[in-house]
Amino acid sequence: MNELALAIPWLGKRNPLAARWLVIAIAIAAPLVAMAFGRTWVRVLDFALLYILLALGLNLVVGFAGLLDLGYIAFYAVGAYTAAFLASPHFDVHLPIWIVLPLAACFAATAGITLGFPVLRLRGDYLAIVTLGFGEIVRIFMNNLNYPINITNGPQGINALDPVVLFGWDLSRNIQVTEELSINSLFLYYYFFLLCVVGSIIFIQRLQISRVGRAWAAMRDDELAAKAIGINTRNMKLLAFALGATFGGVSGVLFGTFQGFVSPESFSLMESIAVLTMVVFGGMGNIAGAIVGAIILSALPEILRHLAVPVQQALFGHVLLDPEVLRMLLLSLAMILMMLLRPSGLIPASAKYSHIRYLKAKGVTE
């Protein structure tokens, strides 16, 4: 939160406290403002929060530990399909979210370690390809495991996932406050996701300055040196994979239950790349960066979707580039240009600096 506040262009340095309140205010008020433009925008915000969770998780792996993972979406898929198996009419199992969530986290973490073990010795670029292959294998299985026994229901996916029910409170139903005033379920999900995101941010922030986080940083900057000073790089890498995967799995569950339906299509390589672009765009190894990257790159395509079509129609008389193409164009250009022009991302040095200052202020010696 602190880093995010400091990243606000002008106010952040002048008055950090006010900036911090501003961030909180924006986070709380965002769906209300979005509602003024229509319900779809609240939905966009909900998805933005899910992408933030994903980006935070991937940032652990790529940014903190320096392991380029191109199959990250596979863990998201593991989470979503766990929810689909354990809380839907597909197998007629309906477990509550409190059981599904930890189970999915365990499964995803196990998947993370399973992937982590064989690739431990691989260097950056090989690692990228192997993880990409892992993601593809998971997707191929999701697509084809409907025969001879129907497990995943193939390309059609699984429908009618149970909604999130917290203490008997169904988030998918609108709350009727008075006759004319009702709180839409999208809002409920928004604040639920917001809570998850805030929790994750606090957790990751503590993690970053902990022994583990510092070990990751050392390993990322120089693996040999890290080994020499007694860091167990094997365990640290596995931990990074497992924790990153856990985040992926948890957001997968949230995604599945929120959307009410899962299919292999949602877990394509393009999505892995999209999340990676968010992390890269915002600034690798930086919590605020991951958040900002995720917000911008998940909301911008939606804005384009609504702007681009009418603008193109007005200019050329017909739609030249459909929104999906625009999204891909945007993501790929963001990735290339960011690496060429500003490799440390949107919010790089200042946040890092504040982090060191924070450590000094706390009296933590490194």
Add this chain to the structure above:
Amino acid sequence: MEIFLQQIVNGLVVGSVYALVALGYTMVYGILGLINFAHGDLVMVGALTALQTMMFLMGVAPGMSPIAMLSLSLLVAIPVCMLLAFTMERLAYRPLRNAPRLAPLITAIGVSFLLQTLAMIIWGRNYHTFPQLISTTPIQPIEGVFITPIQITIIVVSALMMAGLVLLVTKTKLGRAMRATAENHRVAALMGVDTNMIIALTFVIGAALAAVAGVMFASNYGIAHYGMGFMPGLKAFTAAVLGGIGNLGGAMLGGIVLGLVESFGAGYIEHLTFGFLNSSYQDIFAFMILGLVLIFKPTGLLGERVSDRA
């Protein structure tokens, strides 16, 4: 027995295409230590450019002989891919040559997706029928084993191109400069090699091979679309790793082996898993091989180059 021989034929055909593409990966990796993710997409660009040229030629000169048409379309597709590779290297990779390891890799992924998106904009999302100018009527050299003239052409052309490349790298001055650059940039530069030029040329030569591979690939299957290069690209990369990345002979061997494994795997997977898995799992073989090779023998079948070069 017929099935066995048939799988060998299929494997050789696919494998020689993989080998051609793998050469591009391995040359660039050998010189720069960079996995050029976008190399697979050059295959796609080659195929679609050739398709465009064929369409144009069919409109202008409908009576043209198929061989002339194929050659002309290759004459367009190869330079287009070369130019693209040159631009790519110049704009996206060269500025990052001394950047941290992850940076060029991420850029390469970006370039790959950019190429796919641009192709999607130019040629649309649908699958295009690719004119099969060389006959696809199978002949039977042995009773029960089928091979089409186009498949024969693929094997022959790949073999010729690979032989040409080996000659280029081992016998010419350019080849010596390439090997020197791969060995050590700085020393090569001190010996008077224009290393920037050599690196650009490596990309360009790889692109030419990819363009030919693309045309052959599309001719064999009779279709082309914007995403067709990605999977063959990944598999070719696997082939390069399998053979020992940075090693030309290895890339060829890896391509052929991978093609054979894939075709045998697809043919027999149903028997091996008692009908639980079928040939729609064909694509996982490449990834499994990649994983296994990297874990147990990271230097590949023929590679001496240490993969842990910092």
